[in-house]
Every structure is written in structure tokens, then in C-alpha cells.
Amino acid sequence: MKSIENLISEATKKALASLYNAQTESVNITIQPTRKEFEGDFTITVFAFTQLSKKNPEVTGKEIGEFLKSELPIVDDYNVIKGFLNLSISKLYWLEFLKSIFNKNDYGLAKPAADAPSIMIEYSCPNTNKPLHLGHIRNNLIGFSVARIVEAVGNNVIKVNLINDRGIHICKSMLAWQKWGGGETPESSGMKGDHLVGKYYVLFDKKMKEEAKKLVAKGILEEEAENKTDLMDEAREMLRKWEAGDAETINVWKMMNGWVYDGFDVTNKTLGVNFDKVYYESETYLLGKEVVNEGISKGVFFKKPDGSVWIDLTPDGLDEKLVLRGDGTSVYMTQDLGTAIQRSKEYKFEKLVYVVGNEQEYHFKVLFLILKKLGYKWADGCYHLSYGMVELPEGKMKSREGTVVDADDLIAEMIKTAEEITKELGKIENFESAEAAQLYKTIGLGALKYFILKVDPKKKMLFNPRESVDFEGNTGPFLQYTYARICSLLRKAKDMGYSAAINVNDIAQKEKDLIIKAYEFPKVIKESATAYNPALVANYVYDIVKLYNQYYHDYPVLKEENADLRSLRIAISEQVGTVIRNGMWLLGIEVPERM
Numbered sequence: 001m002k003s004i005e006n007l008i009s010e011a012t013k014k015a016l017a018s019l020y021n022a023q024t025e026s027v028n029i030t031i032q033p034t035r036k037e038f039e040g041d042f043t044i045t046v047f048a049f050t051q052l053s054k055k056n057p058e059v060t061g062k063e064i065g066e067f068l069k070s071e072l073p074i075v076d077d078y079n080v081i082k083g084f085l086n087l088s089i090s091k092l093y094w095l096e097f098l099k100s101i102f103n104k105n106d107y108g109l110a111k112p113a114a115d116a117p118s119i120m121i122e123y124s125c126p127n128t129n130k131p132l133h134l135g136h137i138r139n140n141l142i143g144f145s146v147a148r149i150v151e152a153v154g155n156n157v158i159k160v161n162l163i164n165d166r167g168i169h170i171c172k173s174m175l176a177w178q179k180w181g182g183g184e185t186p187e188s189s190g191m192k193g194d195h196l197v198g199k200y201y202v203l204f205d206k207k208m209k210e211e212a213k214k215l216v217a218k219g220i221l222e223e224e225a226e227n228k229t230d231l232m233d234e235a236r237e238m239l240r241k242w243e244a245g246d247a248e249t250i251n252v253w254k255m256m257n258g259w260v261y262d263g264f265d266v267t268n269k270t271l272g273v274n275f276d277k278v279y280y281e282s283e284t285y286l287l288g289k290e291v292v293n294e295g296i297s298k299g300v301f302f303k304k305p306d307g308s309v310w311i312d313l314t315p316d317g318l319d320e321k322l323v324l325r326g327d328g329t330s331v332y333m334t335q336d337l338g339t340a341i342q343r344s345k346e347y348k349f350e351k352l353v354y355v356v357g358n359e360q361e362y363h364f365k366v367l368f369l370i371l372k373k374l375g376y377k378w379a380d381g382c383y384h385l386s387y388g389m390v391e392l393p394e395g396k397m398k399s400r401e402g403t404v405v406d407a408d409d410l411i412a413e414m415i416k417t418a419e420e421i422t423k424e425l426g427k428i429e430n431f432e433s434a435e436a437a438q439l440y441k442t443i444g445l446g447a448l449k450y451f452i453l454k455v456d457p458k459k460k461m462l463f464n465p466r467e468s469v470d471f472e473g474n475t476g477p478f479l480q481y482t483y484a485r486i487c488s489l490l491r492k493a494k495d496m497g498y499s500a501a502i503n504v505n506d507i508a509q510k511e512k513d514l515i516i517k518a519y520e521f522p523k524v525i526k527e528s529a530t531a532y533n534p535a536l537v538a539n540y541v542y543d544i545v546k547l548y549n550q551y552y553h554d555y556p557v558l559k560e561e562n563a564d565l566r567s568l569r570i571a572i573s574e575q576v577g578t579v580i581r582n583g584m585w586l587l588g589i590e591v592p593e594r595m
Contacts, residue, residue, distance in 0.1 A: 001100050004042060004089060004519075005031045007074060012044060015067035022052040033520070039079055040086030041516060047083040057083030091507050094515045099502050101518070102571060108521045108582050110154040120158040120347055121147045123355035124268075124275070127164045128260040129173040130198035132267050132407035134463060135357070138390050141449055141588065142457050143355040144273040145534040146385065148586045153529045158347055161275045162339065163264075165257050166282045169201070171238040174252050175231070176200035176207070186259050192266065192408065193259025207231060243329075267407050272445070272588055279339060285330050287338025291374070292324045300373050311370060321366050336367050337374075344378055351381035353532060358386040358458070385532045388460035390452070410465070411445065417469045418444035418477070422595075425471060431594075439592055443477050444469065446589045450476030453587050454538040474542050476589060479580060482545045484595035485552075486577035492558055493570050500571035503564045510551045514572055517544045521579050525586065534587055541583035548576045 008031055013024040028048065034040035046061040053060040058080055065078035065085050074093040079086050101107050123143020126136055143159070151157040177184070177200045186193040212225035220228060241249040268274065292309050295301040301309050301323055309324035323333050340352065354364060364384035371379035392405060419440040422428055428436050451468035455461045471477045493499070507515070521540070528536040557573060560566040584591050 001097060004074070004093070007072065008042060008044065008068070008087065011068050011072040012064060014071065015064045016049060016052055019063055019067060020049075020052045020054075027052075033516075034086045038081055038084075038086050039088065041089045042087050044085040044087070045083065046080070046085050050083075061085040091512055092505065094512055094519075095502055095504070095507065097519060098515050098571065098575065102500070102502065102575060105578060106582070107518075107575075107578050108525055109152045109585075112151060112154050112156045116154050116156050117351070118156045118158060118347060118349040119150050119351040119353065120160060120343060120349040121150070121353045121355065122160045122162060123147075124161045124273075125164065125356070126264065127167075127169055128194075128197070128257045129169045129201045131192070131194035131260075131263060134390050134392070134405040134407065134410055137271065137407050137410065137448070138387060138452050138461075139355055139357070140268070140271060140273045141452050142385065142387055142534060145453055145537075145587050146353070146355070146529075146532050148588065149525060149534060149537060150529045150532075152586060153526050155529075158349065159274070159276045160279060160343070161277075162279045162281065162284070163261075164281045166242065166253075166285060168235055168239050170253065170257075171235045171242065172204040173197050173201040174249075174256055175235050175238055176204040177256065178252065180207075186262075192263040193261075194263025194267070195406070195408070197256050197260050197263075204231065204235075267411075270411055270445075271407070272590075281335060284339045284342065285335045287342050288330060288334035288336070289324065289328075289338070291337045291341060292334060295323070295370075295374055298374070300370070311373070313366065313369060316369060318362075318366060318369070321370075323370075332363070333367065333370070336363075337370060340367070340371060340382070341376065344376070349381070350378070351383065352378070353383045353385050355385045355387065358388055360384070361386050383532070385457060387457040390461055390463050392463055411448065413465055414448045414469065415440050415444035417465060418447060421469050421471065421477075428595075435594075439595065442590045442592050443480060443595075446476035446480050446584075446591075448476075449587060449589050450479065450538060453534045454542070456533060456535045474539070479541055479545050479584065480589075480591050481595050482549060483577055483580045483584070483591040484593060486548075486573050486580070487593040489557060489573055490570070490577070496558065498558065498566060498570060500574050501564075501567035502571055504568050507568070508555065510547070510554060511568070511572060514544070514547050514551055514576060517547055518575055518579050521583070528586075537583055537586050541580055541587075544576060544579055544583075548573075 009029040012029050013027060016022040016024050016027060030045040030048070032043050032045075034043045044061075044064070046057045046064065049060050049064070050057055053063070055063075061080035061083065065080060065087070068075045068087065069078055074090045075087050076090045077088040121143055123146075124136065124140050126132055132140075147157045147159045177197075180203060181200060184196065186196050189196055191199070208226055208229050208231045211229040211231055212222075215225040215228060216222050226232060238249060242253060292301060295311070296303065296309065301311050303309055304326075307326040307328075308322060310320050310322055312320050314320065321333065322331055323337070325331065343349070343352065356364065361384065364382075364386075368379055368382045368384075371382065422440060422443060428439065431439065447469040448465075451463065452461070454474060468475060469477055471481055521544075524536055524540040528534060551572075555569060557566065557569040560569060581591050
């Protein structure tokens with residue numbers, strides 16, 4: 001079926017040509033859903049047409065409204081409020097639309113064609129000196145959901161991760177383990193590998209602070225003390241050995257990083273996120289050096305007397321930026337330039353989206369600008385999906401002080417909380433123990449994911465675990481429970497011999513509202529993909545769930561005696577269930593069929 005917006009747009013252009021003898025090729029028709037406080041389904045903004053009609057907006061709106069009502073069968077009625085023409089669409093159209101999408105299990109989810117554009121999305125990007133924490137969870141959930149949403153509008157998507165597995169922070173964990181670990185391993189300690197390595201990162205910081213305190217007592221400035229400790233000297237020496245390829249250092253590095261990778265894999269699997277390719281900083285940090293040399297020959301970069309290489313971005317309103325140190329070692333910008341160029345050679349993408357916290361906004365502004373100055377046209381398709389930090393009621397988290405909310409601990413807490421609340425509400429009657437355990441996991445993870453994804457990524461957010469597992473309001477469990485209720489209704493309908501069908505010519509207003517809301521689903525996905533914003537999908541699903549629950553409360557379904565009405569209501573319930581399931585899938589959230 002042609003979309004309503006297209007039908008209205010075409011008919012409005014005919015109206016302008018017929019009523020005002022206007023040329024309409026360049027005329028822009030603005031059509032939006034009618035605001036709730038006014039009567040109608042879709043609204044045309046009329047102000048722009050007054051130049052063609054030479055009449056005021058109210059008269060112009062009425063003349064166009066009359067034309068559409070007589071010429072476009074789907075328009076039942078209209079009204080004009082100031083410069084806005086509100087159109088009421090025929091109930092028969094909505095019934096035909098419902099028939100057109102009924103039994104389409106993939107409704108709203110387009111499959112990419114072989115020649116569809118490729119979009120690369122980078123997310124996660126943890127360091128190997130600590131386990132994943134709540135901030136990583138937000139990053140992972142946003143990146144994974146955006147990947148599904150972007151794919152659902154017909155793009156080929158490549159999901160990538162860049163693990164920061166080298167540098168001074170890694171050496172801190174390694175040095176602490178060598179000094180105070182006593183050969184401890186994940187097997188001997190019973191700890192997950194990433195937790196074990198993180199323990200030594202925190203221990204390094206504790207020991208360094210103790211040493212710094214003694215230096216401050218001797219008169220060294222507090223802000224300089226940590227950098228002048230013997231421990232920091234040893235860590236820097238270890239980094240030099242690593243960069244020189246010292247065998248013993250490399251072996252410890254490989255062993256401890258291996259522990260961390262195993263730990264990350266467990267967390268990501270539990271969280272339900274994955275990647276098509278994982279890059280490692282230890283393999284990419286040298287890539288940018290050739291790029292820098294190329295940039296020097298092109299006059300994009302310049303050398304200072306100490307041998308360091310810079311780019312002058314002051315004409316662009318920025319500053320001078322270091323791209324290579326005087327000793328020839330890389331900085332983050334060097335690596336990111338090389339990695340981006342390497343990826344473009346490997347995948348020929350049209351867009352590259354970086355899911356990274358908002359504290360790195362300046363870095364990416366500079367990165368994209370340098371890529372453009374180096375002549376890479378695809379740099380125009382680079383985008384920083386900048387997201388706000390996650391805070392807890394207690395405040396900000398600090399990794400090296402050990403005050404972060406560990407991802408594994410949080411996931412376990414969410415599942416435990418889901419179990420407690422589910423049992424309190426008595427929602428697990430006749431469940432086997434294994435089925436109940438799976439349900440707690442589904443609810444707990446659904447609560448966590450939805451609570452995070454319903455917030456616009458650009459906004460800073462406060463995470464409250466207990467609040468997220470509420471079975472009422474704008475929460476994951478509320479949406480999951482509504483889906484389970486629909487599944488239960490459909491099972492009962494089948495057992496009673498009732499089926500879904502659309503054999504009526506009239507519908508109630510709340511039925512029409514639900515069908516219109518289902519009609520909006522593909523448009524919401526498209527808007528969400530364009531904005532890289534899963535919150536648009538999340539809050540849309542909440543809106544349709546609210547509408548359905550009001551409808552379910554006001555209209556009997558299985559107890560309806562009129563067979564045609566009963567079949568219609570079963571069909572509407574089934575279609576709403578499909579929208580909920582597909583919407584939640586885009587968010588990476590499972591929906592249980594029983595609760």
C-alpha cells in the first residue's frame with residue numbers, strides 16, 4: 001500500500017494546481033500526525049500555500065480540505081485550526097492497512113540488499129586493565145541496538161570493537177601482579193580473569209598513593225608526587241620493555257590480557273552483544289605512522305624543532321594538535337587515523353559511527369577534520385555518537401579507586417532483583433525451576449537494557465536498579481508483561497477455537513488509534529536510524545503498550561459475543577504483539593511468552 005503521507009502529498013499538489021493554477025514541482029508538503037488535543041489523524045501545514053492562493057491560511061486550508069474530501073476517498077472529514085489542516089482518515093483505510101501487515105512477523109524490519117550501503121559501528125572499546133562496568137554497559141547497549149536499528153532500515157552493518165590492550169595503564173596491572181600476585185591465576189583464585197586483573201590495577205593505585213604520601217611529607221608538591229614515585233618509574237620502564245619486545249614482559253602481557261578477554265567474552269555473552277570484528281590497539285597503534293609521513297609530504301602536518309609532528313587547525317577554529325611525539329612514538333590520534341584508514345580499505349563503508357562518551361567530542365572533531373584534510377572523501381560519513389555518562393544515586397564512578405559498578409555484579413543484582421519482585425507479585429505459578437531462572441534473567445536484563453536505552457544517548461543519566469525492575473510505568477518488565485499477556489490471550493483463543501480475522505467495516509476509536517500507532521512503527525525505526533537514537537524506538541514501544549492496555553481494559557476480547565468483533569480484536573492484539581516483539585528485538589531485549 002502507498003503510505004498515507006504520499007497519498008495526501010500527491011492529492012494536495014493536485015489541489016494547489018487545480019485551485020490556484022500553481023506549479024507544484026518544488027512545493028514542499030509538510031505532513032505530521034495530528035496533535036492529540038485536536039480532531040484528526042494527519043495535519044498539513046498550510047502557511048506556505050498562501051503565496052499561491054493569495055488568501056489567508058484559514059480560507060486556504062478550507063479550500064484544500066474540501067478538495068481532498070471530494071477527491072481523495074481515504075479522507076472522511078477535515079477541520080482547520082489557524083494555519084493547520086487536520087484530516088480524518090477513513091476507518092476503512094485503516095482496516096485495509098491492518099490486513100496488509102497482518103501475519104507479517106518481520107513487520108518493520110527490512111532486510112538489506114546485497115548492494116545496500118555499508119555502515120560500520122564501533123562500540124565497547126574497553127581497556128584490558130579492569131572488568132567492564134556500568135559505563136561500558138551503556139556503550140555496548142547503545143552500539144548494539146543502533147546496529148540492529150540501522151540494519152532494519154536496509155543497510156549492511158559491520159559491528160567492530162577496538163580493545164585498548166597496551167599502554168601505561170596495562171603495565172600498572174602487570175607490575176602489581178608481578179610484585180604482589182604470588183603467581184595468582186583465575187583458576188587458583190576462582191575469580192573471573194578480568195576481575196583478577198582489575199584487582200591488581202586498584203592495588204597499584206593504592207600502593208602508589210601510599211608512596212606518594214611519603215614524598216609529599218618530604219616537601220614534593222601533591223600534584224607531582226604520584227608521577228615521581230618509584231612505582232610509576234617501574235611502570236614506565238615496563239612500557240619501554242614492552243615496546244622494545246622484551247620476551248618476559250610480552251609473555252606476562254599476553255597471559256594477563258588472555259584472562260581479561262575470557263572475562264569480557266562471558267560478560268558480553270550474558271549481555272547479548274557481539275561483534276563482527278575485534279581490533280586490538282597493540283596491532284593498530286603503529287598504523288598511523290605512515291599516514292603521518294604521507295601528511296608531512298602533502299603539507300598537512302609540520303615538524304617542530306624537537307622532531308614532533310603537528311597539524312595547525314587554528315584556521316578552523318581549533319588549535320594545534322600533536323600527531324606524533326618527538327621520539328617517534330604514537331599518540332591516540334596517530335592510532336585512530338591509521339585504524340580508520342585501514343578499516344576503509346577492508347570494508348569500503350559509506351559511514352563510520354563511533355560510539356564513545358561525550359568527553360571525547362573534541363578528539364573526534366579533530367580526527368574527522370584531519371581525515372578530510374588528508375583527502376579521504378569518506379570522512380564526511382564519519383560520526384561521533386556522543387553519549388552522556390551514567391551516574392548512580394551515590395555519584396560518579398572511578399575505576400582506579402575501585403568505586404565503579406562492575407558489569408557482572410550489576411547484571412547479577414538485576415537478575416536477583418527481578419526474582420524477588422516476580423515472586424512478590426506471584427507471577428511464576430506453574431513454572432519449572434529452570435524456566436523460572438530463565439525468566440528472572442530475561443526480566444532482569446530487559447529491565448537493565450530498557451532503563452538505559454529509553455534515555456536519549458546524548459543525555460547524562462542516573463541509573464536506579466530497583467526502579468528499573470518495576471512492573472508498572474515506563475520500564476522493560478512492564479513491556480515484557482504486556483507481551484506475555486498478549487501471548488496468553490492468543491493461546492487461550494486458539495484453545496477456544498477462535499481465530500484472528502478482519503471481516504468488519506467499522507472500528508472503535510481506540511482500535512483505530514492502535515492501528516495508527518502500528519502504522520507509525522517503520523517511520524519511527526527510520527527516524528531512530530537517522531538519529532542513531534534507540535530511545536525513539538524504546539519510547540514508541542511504551543506508547544503502543546500503554547494504548548493497548550487501555551484498549552484491553554475497555555474492550556472484551558475473548559468474551560466478546562460478536563464473532564467478527566472478537567476476531568478483529570484478536571487480530572489487533574496479535575499485531576500489537578508483533579510490534580512489541582520486533583521493537584524490543586531492536587533494543588536487544590528478549591520478551592517472554594509466559595510471565
